[in-house]
Amino acid sequence: MPRQTPITVRREVQVRIHQEMTLSAVAILLYQWFVHPLTVMIANRKFFTRGPQSLLLLAISLFVISCGGLEVSTLTKPIQESQLATFLSHDHHLSDRSRQTLDNNQLLKDYKKSPDHAIHALIELDRKTPSVDNKLCIAEISSRRAELLESEGEHQKALGYYLCAAKYAIITHRKPILPESIENLRNIYNLSCSQATSIIYDLKVADRDNLRIEGPEGIYTISWDRSGKYTIDPTQFDSIKAADYIEIKGMLTERVRRDAVGAAMAGHMKRPAKPSKKDAFMPHTGFVIPATACIQLDEMHHGSQSFQLTLFNSYRKHTINLDGDDLKLSYDFTTALALIKTYSPEEDFGFSGMLNPNKYEQFTGLYLLRDYDPDKIPVVLVHGLMSSPLTWLDAINVIQSDPVLREKYQPVMFFYPTGYPIGYSAAKLRILLDDFQEVYNPNGSNPHMKNMVMIGHSMGGLLTNMQIRESGDDIYNALFERPIEQIDMSQQQKDTIMAIIEFSPNPNIKRVVFAAAPHRGSDIASGKIGDIARWLINIPFDIIEQSVTAFSQMATLDANTSKLTRLAPPSLPLVDGLTPTGVKISSERLDGIASLEPNNPFNLAVLKMPIGKNTTYHSIIGSKNLNDPLAESSDGVVPYWSSHLDGAASEKIVHSGHSLTGKGATIAEIRRILFLHLGQTSYPELPLLEKQIAREAE
Numbered sequence: 001m002p003r004q005t006p007i008t009v010r011r012e013v014q015v016r017i018h019q020e021m022t023l024s025a026v027a028i029l030l031y032q033w034f035v036h037p038l039t040v041m042i043a044n045r046k047f048f049t050r051g052p053q054s055l056l057l058l059a060i061s062l063f064v065i066s067c068g069g070l071e072v073s074t075l076t077k078p079i080q081e082s083q084l085a086t087f088l089s090h091d092h093h094l095s096d097r098s099r100q101t102l103d104n105n106q107l108l109k110d111y112k113k114s115p116d117h118a119i120h121a122l123i124e125l126d127r128k129t130p131s132v133d134n135k136l137c138i139a140e141i142s143s144r145r146a147e148l149l150e151s152e153g154e155h156q157k158a159l160g161y162y163l164c165a166a167k168y169a170i171i172t173h174r175k176p177i178l179p180e181s182i183e184n185l186r187n188i189y190n191l192s193c194s195q196a197t198s199i200i201y202d203l204k205v206a207d208r209d210n211l212r213i214e215g216p217e218g219i220y221t222i223s224w225d226r227s228g229k230y231t232i233d234p235t236q237f238d239s240i241k242a243a244d245y246i247e248i249k250g251m252l253t254e255r256v257r258r259d260a261v262g263a264a265m266a267g268h269m270k271r272p273a274k275p276s277k278k279d280a281f282m283p284h285t286g287f288v289i290p291a292t293a294c295i296q297l298d299e300m301h302h303g304s305q306s307f308q309l310t311l312f313n314s315y316r317k318h319t320i321n322l323d324g325d326d327l328k329l330s331y332d333f334t335t336a337l338a339l340i341k342t343y344s345p346e347e348d349f350g351f352s353g354m355l356n357p358n359k360y361e362q363f364t365g366l367y368l369l370r371d372y373d374p375d376k377i378p379v380v381l382v383h384g385l386m387s388s389p390l391t392w393l394d395a396i397n398v399i400q401s402d403p404v405l406r407e408k409y410q411p412v413m414f415f416y417p418t419g420y421p422i423g424y425s426a427a428k429l430r431i432l433l434d435d436f437q438e439v440y441n442p443n444g445s446n447p448h449m450k451n452m453v454m455i456g457h458s459m460g461g462l463l464t465n466m467q468i469r470e471s472g473d474d475i476y477n478a479l480f481e482r483p484i485e486q487i488d489m490s491q492q493q494k495d496t497i498m499a500i501i502e503f504s505p506n507p508n509i510k511r512v513v514f515a516a517a518p519h520r521g522s523d524i525a526s527g528k529i530g531d532i533a534r535w536l537i538n539i540p541f542d543i544i545e546q547s548v549t550a551f552s553q554m555a556t557l558d559a560n561t562s563k564l565t566r567l568a569p570p571s572l573p574l575v576d577g578l579t580p581t582g583v584k585i586s587s588e589r590l591d592g593i594a595s596l597e598p599n600n601p602f603n604l605a606v607l608k609m610p611i612g613k614n615t616t617y618h619s620i621i622g623s624k625n626l627n628d629p630l631a632e633s634s635d636g637v638v639p640y641w642s643s644h645l646d647g648a649a650s651e652k653i654v655h656s657g658h659s660l661t662g663k664g665a666t667i668a669e670i671r672r673i674l675f676l677h678l679g680q681t682s683y684p685e686l687p688l689l690e691k692q693i694a695r696e697a698e
Contacts, residue, residue, distance in 0.1 A: 069250035070390065072338045074241065082244040083259045084194075087187035088147070094140055095184060101137040115145050119164075119216045132172060136181060139168035142216060143188045150195065159199045160215030163222070163307055166192035166295040170322065186261065189295075190330065194242040194263030197293040197309065206234045217305055223298065225310040230317035232291055237267035237311075240291070241339065243332035252662040253394045254688045256401040257332040261320060262292040264332035266339050267311065277439055281412075283367040285343040290314035290336040292329045296322070315370065315406070333400045337369075337393050344390075360417040364425075366432040367413050369396070372440050376410040377448045379674070380509075382429070384458025384516075389413035391457065394662035395670055401688050405674055409453075412436070418459055426466040427500045433467070437508060453511045453677055455670065457661050458638070461517025468505045468512055468617070469609040475501040478605070479582040487577045505612025511677050512617040513670060516635055516658050519607055520642040611647075619648045620669055622656040635660065664693035 078084040094102075094111075102108040102118060105125060111118035119141050126134040146161035169189035200206050200222070211222045224234050243264040248255065257264060269287040272279050291311045298306035312320070314331040321327075366380070367389065379399075381392045392413060399405045414432070416425045441449035456464030479501075480487065484494050611617065621643040622635030630653070633640045637658035644651065652669040660666045668689055675683045 070338065070341055070393070071247075071249040072342050073247045073249075075245050075247050078244040079247055081255065081257075083183070083187055084191055084244050087184070087191070094137075094144065095181075097133065097181060098137040098140045101133040104133075111141065115141055116216070119145070123217060135168045135172040136185065139165045139172065139185060139188050142168070143191060146192070146195065150199070155199045155202060156213065159196055159203075160213045160220055162192040162196040162199070163213065163220045163295065163305070164216045165189075166196070167297060167305060167307070170295075170297060189261070190259075190263050193293045193295050193309075194244065194265070196295060197240060197263060197265060197311070198242055200309070201237070201240045206237065206240075215305070219305075221298075221306045223306070223308055225296070225308040228310070228312070228317075230313045232267065232289065232311040232313055234309075234311055236269050237289075237291075238270050240265050240267040241335075243290075243335040246335045246339065248334060248338045251334070251338065251394055251397065252664070253334075253397045253401075253667070253692055255332070255334040256397055256688065257334065258328070258330055260328040260330045261322060262294040262312070262330045264314070264330045264335070265291045265293050265311070266332070266336040267291050268339070268343060278372070281366055281368050281372070281436065281439070283340075283369075284363055285340060287368075287370055288336045288339045288343065289370055290331055290333050292317065292331055294320055294322075294329075315400075334397050337397055337400075340369075340393075341390060361420075364416045364428055365414070366429075366436055367415060369411050369413070373410050374440070374446055375448065377408060377677070378412045378436075378452045379409050380412045380414060380433070380452060380454040382414045382454065382456040382460030382463050383418075384456075384460045385418045387418065387457075387460075389415050391659075391661050395455075395667050398667045398671060398686065398689055399674070402671065402686055404678075404680075404683065405671065408678055409674060414460070414463075416463075422459065422462050423466075423500050426463045426503075429463055430467060430503060430506070433506055433508070450508050450510075451677075452509050453513070453674065454509050455513040455515065456517060457515040458517065458658065461514040462519070464512055464514065465517065465519065465606070466503060467509055468612050468615045469503065469606065470505055470612070471501065471503045471609055473502075474605060474609065477579075479579055480577060481579050482577045505615060507612070507614065509612075509615055511673070512615060513620060513673055514617065514643070514645065514648075515620045515666065516622050516638050516643060516660055517619075518638040518642050519645060520604065522638050522642060607645075616649050617645065617647070618669075618673055619643060619645055619651045620654060620660065620666055621651065622654050622658060622660045624655075624657055626653070626655050664689060664696050668693065 078088060099108065101122075102111050105122070107118045107121055110121065119138060122134050122138050122141070125131075126138065142161045142165035146158040146165060149155075149158035149161060165188050169185045169192065172185055200211070205211055209223045213220045213222065225231055226233050243257065243266055246266070267289050269289060271282050271284055271286045275282065290313075292314050294310045294312065296308045296310065298308045312329060314329070314333065318329055318331075319326050320329050381389065381395070383389055383391045392411070396411050399409060399411065414429055416428060418425075437444075437449060440446070444450070454464050454467060456462070476484075484498060487494065489497075621640055622638070623630075623633040623640070624636050625633065628634075630640055633653075635643075635656060635658040650669075650673070652665070654660050654663055654665040654669070656663045656666065671683075671686070671689065675681070
């Protein structure tokens with residue numbers, strides 16, 4: 001019984017799902033086949049009557065599955081791996097060369113009494129008799145003076161000294177000086193760029209041009225450089241942090257950073273209060289963008305010094321011409337990634353989204369990590385149970401550390417509260433992928449948008465699977481004996497049913513990676529842990545009641561219904577129009593755990609649906625013990641026989657438990673597949689990744 005929903009009706013359905021965020025009767029049907037093990041349980045809350053052992057089991061299970069570990073904190077001193085850490089470890093002491101310069105000019109005693117007097121004397125001396133040593137000493141003393149003033153809360157005064165230090169570091173770096181002095185100058189310059197930028201934002205004057213600040217030489221004027229192709233307008237950031245002062249713990253991969261010229265920063269860009277159509281793909285937490293701050297000399301005239309402060313997009317700008325030299329820019333990509341967590345409104349977004357999905361439904365969406373780039377291929381990342389897009393940070397960290405993949409791909413993350421049925425979340429993902437195309441590829445001419453990659457972990461793998469399958473009429477015919485038009489439901493309910501149970505392969509998804517996906521269920525779904533988790537999940541009762549009401553309008557009681565039900569709730573009146581399977585499902589307890597019990601017939605039916613001809617798929621499967629026979633192996637949650645798919649272009653077995661997204665071997669396989677997608681079968685080793693794999697092998 002073929003049926004094709006008209007585009008106009010389909011768009012109305014999309015709007016309804018977006019606006020109402022509710023489950024209709026079909027959602028309860030889909031609970032029985034496409035639901036995650038941890039969905040709703042209405043009754044049978046007697047597990048806690050078994051005493052402390054059950055509580056302990058619950059606590060341990062939830063901890064093992066959900067604990068994150070990522071910690072981000074702001075330090076008062078630079079991180080140890082930063083070159084600034086060594087530079088500032090001297091505790092305001094000058095280098096031997098600068099002390100010699102002061103001594104040669106009989107200024108050492110003056111410096112100890114009044115650093116300001118020594119700076120002014122050196123400036124006057126250098127005007128009369130220019131000297132590399134004089135300039136180096138001025139830069140160093142100004143930097144140390146600025147640090148001290150900043151520690152005393154004199155931020156605006158410190159800003160003037162940082163500008164002075166940056167100026168003399170710039171005009172000295174090309175002179176014939178010793179290598180250690182060059183490094184010293186670079187540290188002075190980078191520190192000045194870092195702290196000057198931070199102070200300007202802290203003073204809430206980042207939107208001002210021609211800001212006037214008093215410095216050792218008089219009045220300094222600062223303006224923002226907005227002219228370059230890869231510069232960032234400072235007004236786009238509501239706050240900014242110096243990456244060297246951010247400590248990150250809990251990531252499995254190493255920090256992706258480079259000490260060169262300029263200060264590695266991370267700027268936060270808020271989501272507009274009234275988002276545009278394109279802003280719909282900006283996270284509710286906003287963007288955190290890696291930037292490189294540089295101070296450059298503008299025009300100079302007597303009694304005044306003019307500076308330009310530039311924020312370069314670290315993803316796109318890698319070098320700078322500074323006083324005639326092309327120099328590499330500093331960057332820190334990992335800090336921007338990790339800071340995403342600090343702007344999240346919920347400490348444990350994924351776990352809470354599982355327990356109380358209705359609360360987090362408003363955040364369901366496809367999200368870019370930065371502004372959309374039409375020259376890059378989208379890689380859609382779909383997280384799993386009790387998780388969030390943060391689970392992909394290590395993989396993204398490696399992708400952006402690879403210069404080729406960084407230039408070719410852009411990550412797009414799907415967030416959804418995992419307490420909802422899989423069918424519902426998969427339908428939302430389908431709609432959002434269509435919206436993504438509509439906004440960024442309206443005429444369908446961008447080849448990168450038609451060459452997307454999707455990677456799904458665990459439950460996310462099941463959502464991903466439903467983006468590349470052709471459902472046909474199998475689901476409908478399994479439930480209904482009559483055309484949908486003859487079923488006594490509202491038009492809204494009918495449209496929603498058709499939007500969820502009929503789907504086709506997304507033609508823009510050309511490659512898929514399943515990571516620890518439970519295609520055929522898991523034994524845990526039928527055990528005590530699954531029962532406890534169902535008890536915990538809070539699917540709002542108004543949604544459940546709407547679904548029950550819908551079914552009350554659909555059927556009359558069948559005398560044989562009790563034989564078809566496994567866990568029967570109060571009987572529902574049934575009407576003609578349902579198949580025996582439909583009658584059974586409408587009469588069962590609303591228990592989603594059964595959907596992922598081993599060899600669930602509905603899951604097997606989905607696997608029999610054909611995959612789109614133009615989609616290549618790969619599997620990454622975890623094994624806790626590589627000595628186990630492959631057919632008997634498991635990641636501790638999902639067994640091999642459940643994750644394995646015939647016809648996969650590749651199948652990688654990773655020594656890991658179920659949470660394998662951050663494992664080196666997993667990321668290495670994703671990297672291989674992404675290069676393969678570019679038509680490359682050979683590529684250079686990535687030291688960062690090789691180190692991680694070696695650590696995990698110890």
